[in-house]
Amino acid sequence: MRRLPVYVLIDTSGSMQGEAIQSVNVGMRTMLSSLRQDPYALESVWLSVITFDTEARELFPLTPLERVRLDEIEAPPAGGTFLGAALELLIERVERDVKTASAESKADWRPLLFVMTDGKPSDRNAFLAAAARIQGRSFANVLACGVGPRVKLEDLRLLTDQVVLLETMDAAGFASLFRWVSVSVTLTSSQAGTKAGTDLPPPPPEIRLAF
Amino acid sequence: MFFSSGKPVFAIANARAGVLFRAPIEIRNNGERLVEIVDVKGLPAGLELDGNTREIFGTPLGAGEHEVHLKYCFADDSSGKWSAVCLLIVNPDPESLWKKIDPPADAPWPKENEAAELVVIGERRILAGSKRGRSHAHVGSFRDDDYFIGQAADNEFVVLLVGDGAGSAKYSRRGSALATRAAGGHLVEELSGSRGAVIAAAVAARQAGDTAEGIWTEQMVGLFSAAAAAAIAAIDAEVEIAHEEGRPCHPGDFCTTLLAVVGLETSAGLFAAAFSIGDGAVAALLPVDPASLWLLGQPDGGEFAGQTRFLDRKLVEDPSAIFARVRCLFLPAGTCLLLLTDGVSDPRFATERALIDPAPWHALWQEVELLLATAEPAPALLSWLDFRVPGHHDDRTLVAYAGGV
Numbered sequence: 196m197r198r199l200p201v202y203v204l205i206d207t208s209g210s211m212q213g214e215a216i217q218s219v220n221v222g223m224r225t226m227l228s229s230l231r232q233d234p235y236a237l238e239s240v241w242l243s244v245i246t247f248d249t250e251a252r253e254l255f256p257l258t259p260l261e262r263v264r265l266d267e268i269e270a271p272p273a274g275g276t277f278l279g280a281a282l283e284l285l286i287e288r289v290e291r292d293v294k295t296a297s298a299e300s301k302a303d304w305r306p307l308l309f310v311m312t313d314g315k316p317s318d319r320n321a322f323l324a325a326a327a328r329i330q331g332r333s334f335a336n337v338l339a340c341g342v343g344p345r346v347k348l349e350d351l352r353l354l355t356d357q358v359v360l361l362e363t364m365d366a367a368g369f370a371s372l373f374r375w376v377s378v379s380v381t382l383t384s385s386q387a388g389t390k391a392g393t394d395l396p397p398p399p400p401e402i403r404l405a406f
Numbered sequence: 407m408f409f410s411s412g413k414p415v416f417a418i419a420n421a422r423a424g425v426l427f428r429a430p431i432e433i434r435n436n437g438e439r440l441v442e443i444v445d446v447k448g449l450p451a452g453l454e455l456d457g458n459t460r461e462i463f464g465t466p467l468g469a470g471e472h473e474v475h476l477k478y479c480f481a482d483d484s485s486g487k488w489s490a491v492c493l494l495i496v497n498p499d500p501e502s503l504w505k506k507i508d509p510p511a512d513a514p515w516p517k518e519n520e521a522a523e524l525v526v527i528g529e530r531r532i533l534a535g536s537k538r539g540r541s542h543a544h545v546g547s548f549r550d551d552d553y554f555i556g557q558a559a560d561n562e563f564v565v566l567l568v569g570d571g572a573g574s575a576k577y578s579r580r581g582s583a584l585a586t587r588a589a590g591g592h593l594v595e596e597l598s599g600s601r602g603a604v605i606a607a608a609v610a611a612r613q614a615g616d617t618a619e620g621i622w623t624e625q626m627v628g629l630f631s632a633a634a635a636a637a638i639a640a641i642d643a644e645v646e647i648a649h650e651e652g653r654p655c656h657p658g659d660f661c662t663t664l665l666a667v668v669g670l671e672t673s674a675g676l677f678a679a680a681f682s683i684g685d686g687a688v689a690a691l692l693p694v695d696p697a698s699l700w701l702l703g704q705p706d707g708g709e710f711a712g713q714t715r716f717l718d719r720k721l722v723e724d725p726s727a728i729f730a731r732v733r734c735l736f737l738p739a740g741t742c743l744l745l746l747t748d749g750v751s752d753p754r755f756a757t758e759r760a761l762i763d764p765a766p767w768h769a770l771w772q773e774v775e776l777l778l779a780t781a782e783p784a785p786a787l788l789s790w791l792d793f794r795v796p797g798h799h800d801d802r803t804l805v806a807y808a809g810g811v
Contacts, residue, residue, distance in 0.1 A: 196796065231497055233503065234500045234503035234504045234544065235544075238500045238796045261420060261497050262420055264493075264495070266417075295710060296707055296709055296710070296711075296758070298757060298758045298759045299757055299758075301752075302707075302708075302709065302710050304710060304712060305710045305712075333710060
């Protein structure tokens with residue numbers, strides 16, 4: 196059974212407290228709802244969520260979309276932004292879990308990675324090293340979303356060319372962002388079955404492409 | 407992770423519409439205290455609470471997300487009643503979500519969603535079928551697969567091809583059609599002439615016991631080389647015509663895989679020569695011997711799913727590359743052939759190891775035999791190509807050659 200592994204990294208640092216993290220929760224739920232309406236995604240997507248603040252943690256490992264239940268994601272007060280640790284954890288999990296071609300098992304589709312952060316990495320050196328490793332790996336798509344006024348987009352551009360910025364951290368903005376991620380996942384999973392490249396839909400107006 | 411309140415948290419596993427469900431109400435964050443469920447409200451139609459086991463069971467009717475309201479108390483203080491809410495997700499059956507949309511009526515180079523035929527040559531039969539997959543039907547795009555069947559030299563030779571257009575190539579539906587027809591047509595033409603006679607003579611000599619190094623491999627490599635070149639030329643010609651008609655495009659828009667087999671049946675057996683580029687699978691087997699299997703090509707794959715190679719100019723211009731992709735075999739009388747695009751080989755062969763295991767091939771052949779035994783094998787094959795395997799929704803093409811004199 197060929198899986199499309201989708202990894203979502205969510206910043207739960209202190210600055211995400213309040214409306215921001217609430218909106219992330221709503222956005223994630225809505226995204227999962229709409230993915231469950233898509234036959235490709237329902238059959239192929241396996242999802243894993245990693246959150247990071249002062250440390251990185253895997254909320255749940257790669258789980259078939261049908262079985263995913265999302266607990267409320269919380270942002271502890273005064274947490275830093277250890278994005279480097281999150282990426283290291285991600286790389287470790289990808290190496291452990293994503294199946295490449297072998298005689299014994301069918302290969303997965305190249306995984307999809309979505310990273311969302313509102314600040315700059317507290318563990319900068321770890322971040323730089325991990326970002327270089329991500330660039331060298333085979334992902335179908337890496338989407339990085341910077342959120343709010345304090346994010347450093349140049350950092351995210353070290354991770355991927357596909358960087359977007361959500362300027363206002365409100366409910367509507369997050370809803371829009373997660374709708375776009377949802378469509379991107381759907382498109383990637385539908386194209387996965389047809390040897391296509393993975394062109395993404397343009398992001399909605401609330402989110403601007405950050406070159 | 408920490409919980410901001412000290413109250414117990416409840417959760418129920420996800421269900422699927424139309425599927426029998428039984429799961430406990432999971433309780434977390436209750437510390438040392440035993441929790442008892444008193445009442446449950448808001449369950450989706452079809453589900454109820456099992457009074458004895460405190461499980462939710464039943465068959466949910468429709469998909470949706472339901473807020474389930476629970477009343478509970480603590481075992482050590484059953485007078486106090488508390489309430490909580492948890493979400494119960496009923497997933498739709500993915501099968502019910504697939505849409506069937508026809509491609510736009512005004513698109514260039516249209517192709518029918520399905521095609522199939524049965525060709526009978528004496529005792530021998532060729533059954534071919536190609537069907538648009540659910541993934542294309544869902545978004546209203548074309549079938550990218552194609553096939554070609556031909557005969558040459560008074561039906562001595564059979565020519566069989568399948569092709570799978572690259573998903574990322576805009577006009578790959580046309581690419582697979584052009585490539586299979588041009589390469590197939592070239593093979594038929596050459597085999598109908600002196601080239602065919604030379605090969606037939608060499609094969610006959612070998613089958614009569616001549617163990618000298620025959621020229622059939624050299625001949626077939628040359629033939630397949632020219633056939634592949636004809637396919638590339640056909641695509642180039644199409645691009646030029648399109649340019650003249652004001653429709654700019656380039657050869658990369660027509661990328662396709664190509665699997666080709668030439669068979670020569672004599673009373674001594676079957677000579678089979680094959681050429682392949684791309685994924686899918688092509689093999690020969692002798693139905694009366696369940697241990698028999700001869701792979702006629704090695705599929706091109708990458709580290710990840712969906713990575714393969716396509717027919718391209720550089721390949722065609724490199725004789726050693728063609729040589730590496732050609733196999734010629736002398737097989738017993740009654741040997742049968744199967745050509746599959748990956749829409750069929752991927753779901754039917756669970757692992758790469760399975761491709762070299764005779765059992766799944768013979769199982770597949772037995773199903774083909776059943777189709778051949780029906781009154782109308784071609785439509786029967788099209789129905790068969792609709793088989794449901796979760797996660798596998800590519801276009802599906804199968805060409806079967808049932809040998810015998």
